[in-house]
Amino acid sequence: MTWLITGGAGYIGAHVAHAMTGAGERVVVLDDVSTGDEARLPEGVPLVRGTLLDRELLDRVLSGYGVTGVVHLAARKQVGESVEQPLRYYRENVHGLTVLLEAVADAGVQRFLFSSSAAVYGMADADLITEDTPAVPISPYGETKLAGEWLVRAAGRAHGIATACLRYFNVAGAARPELADTGVFNVIPMFFDRITRGDAPRIFGDDYPTPDGTCVRDYIHVADLADAHLTVARRLAAQDGAGDLTVNVGRGEGVSVRTLARVVAEVTGHGTPAVVGPRRPGDAARAVASVGRIGEELGWTASRGVREMVESAWEGWLLHHPECVRH
Numbered sequence: 001m002t003w004l005i006t007g008g009a010g011y012i013g014a015h016v017a018h019a020m021t022g023a024g025e026r027v028v029v030l031d032d033v034s035t036g037d038e039a040r041l042p043e044g045v046p047l048v049r050g051t052l053l054d055r056e057l058l059d060r061v062l063s064g065y066g067v068t069g070v071v072h073l074a075a076r077k078q079v080g081e082s083v084e085q086p087l088r089y090y091r092e093n094v095h096g097l098t099v100l101l102e103a104v105a106d107a108g109v110q111r112f113l114f115s116s117s118a119a120v121y122g123m124a125d126a127d128l129i130t131e132d133t134p135a136v137p138i139s140p141y142g143e144t145k146l147a148g149e150w151l152v153r154a155a156g157r158a159h160g161i162a163t164a165c166l167r168y169f170n171v172a173g174a175a176r177p178e179l180a181d182t183g184v185f186n187v188i189p190m191f192f193d194r195i196t197r198g199d200a201p202r203i204f205g206d207d208y209p210t211p212d213g214t215c216v217r218d219y220i221h222v223a224d225l226a227d228a229h230l231t232v233a234r235r236l237a238a239q240d241g242a243g244d245l246t247v248n249v250g251r252g253e254g255v256s257v258r259t260l261a262r263v264v265a266e267v268t269g270h271g272t273p274a275v276v277g278p279r280r281p282g283d284a285a286r287a288v289a290s291v292g293r294i295g296e297e298l299g300w301t302a303s304r305g306v307r308e309m310v311e312s313a314w315e316g317w318l319l320h321h322p323e324c325v326r327h
Contacts, residue, residue, distance in 0.1 A: 001111070001237050002026040004067045006100065007074030009036030009047060011181040012115070012171060012222060016071060018042050018179070019226035020233065028065045030058075031074065040179055052096035058103040069111030069236060070104055071229060072097065075144070078185055079119065079282070082141035093144035097151055105159040111236040112152060113229065116165045118218075118248070118287060120146040128290040131167070131246050138282055153244045162239045164232045169218040169250035169289050171225055173309035180316020181222075188310060191261060192317045195270045196324050201261050205279030210286060214257040218250040218288040221304035221312075225249055231300045250289030251302045260306065267310045 003020060007013040008029030013036065021027050021042045028046045038047055046065070050057040052074060061067065075093045076082065082089040097114075104112060119142035120135040137143045149165045156163035172188050174180035184193045191201040206213040228249045235245070261274040294300050318324050 001068045002028065002066050003069045003071055003233060004028050004030060004061060004065070005071045005073065006030045006052065007036065007072075007115075008045075009033055009038055009040055010073065011179070011183070012225065013073045014040035014179055015175055015222045015226035016073065016229045017045055018175065019223075019230045020071075021045060023230055025230070025233070028061065028067065030061055035183070037182075052092070052100050055099050055103060058100060059107070062103055062107040062109060067107070067109055069113070069233065070100070070109060071113045071115075071233060072100065073115040075115065077117075077141060079139045079141045082139050082144070086140040089140045089144050093141075094147050094151070097148050101151060101155045104161070105155060110161055111233070111239075112156065112161050112163045113233055113236060114148060114152045114163065114165045116149055116167045116246075117142065117145045118167050118169045118250075118289065120149070120167060121287070123282075123284045124287065127286070128252065128288055129248065130290040131248055131293055149246065156242055156244055160242045162236045162241070162243050164236055164245040164247070166228065166232060167246065167248050168225060169220055169248065169287065171222050172219050173221040173223065173304065173312040174316040175223040175226070175312070177312075177316040177319040180313060180320060182320050187217075187257065187260065188264065188313050189317070191264045192268070192314065195264075195268055195272075196317075196321055200272045201264065201274040203257050203261060203274050203276045204283060206258070206276045207279075208285040210256060212256050212258045215283055216254040216256050216286040216288065218253065219255055219260075219306050219309055220250050220302055221309050224302040224304050228294070228300055231298050235298060245297065247294040247297065248289040248291055249294065250291055252289055252291040254286060254288040255306050260310075263307055263310050267307070267314050
């Protein structure tokens with residue numbers, strides 16, 4: 001097998017590239033490097049710079065590298081930005097996927113793994129969110145991920161492609177400091193950013209119907225997530241004929257934002273108490289995965305805890321922000 005990883009120079013994509021090459025899989029990466037970094041890639045992995053909207057480029061990559069499977073991660077992924085720029089999100093996330101699937105079908109590629117998101121569930125009212133929980137996204141980003149799942153499954157049925165959709169929950173941590181998330185869009189980097197600037201970490205709302213009043217989320221270490229991709233990719237490679245699989249990827253355990261803030265304080269040594277601001281629109285009180293299906297279907301479970309996520313993310317933050325002072 002030769003796997004094309006779209007978005008493979010990004011935070012999650014690079015971890016997937018390292019996991020797959022480390023397990024002996026052949027990999028080529030397609031990335032426009034708008035948010036990715038070539039330095040993240042494993043040594044010897046080819047990087048093709050370009051966009052999913054370039055059909056001629058896709059055809060050249062699929063044929064030139066003898067691609068037999070695709071792991072599709074390239075996408076715009078910021079919820080707030082998607083509300084402000086819905087047309088861009090639909091163009092890049094949905095139309096881009098359509099162009100990629102057309103190229104895949106024409107090239108006879110028979111394996112396709114799609115990076116989806118727990119955002120497809122929207123404000124799910126469930127203690128544990130299963131794959132059968134109604135998908136009612138509340139942002140253009142979530143809509144594009146759900147539409148992407150529909151496209152992937154439909155193309156799989158029509159063209160005999162074995163497909164899988166992985167619905168990620170909250171991704172954190174780093175396998176190595178140099179692979180850490182450098183953006184400030186998720187809660188842990190947001191805490192680090194405020195600490196670095198001498199401000200207290202900020203919690204958005206403490207009046208939710210949860211044990212401590214703050215939102216509860218399911219956090220998954222990015223290295224575990226990468227391992228899940230490898231496991232699913234190998235399942236697809238071994239599969240005889242078409243078929244589809246949709247699974248949650250999380251730990252199945254909820255952690256409140258206030259608890260997370262305490263772990264961050266312990267790890268960083270910056271003990272300034274968190275301050276509470278108003279709720280953000282669209283934040284569900286609780287979003288925790290049921291992970292039974294991925295365990296039953298693939299025998300896969302996450303192995304890393306929240307403290308390890310925070311510790312590894314902090315090491316990465318310090319590497320990329322040398323002005324920070326260790327405590």
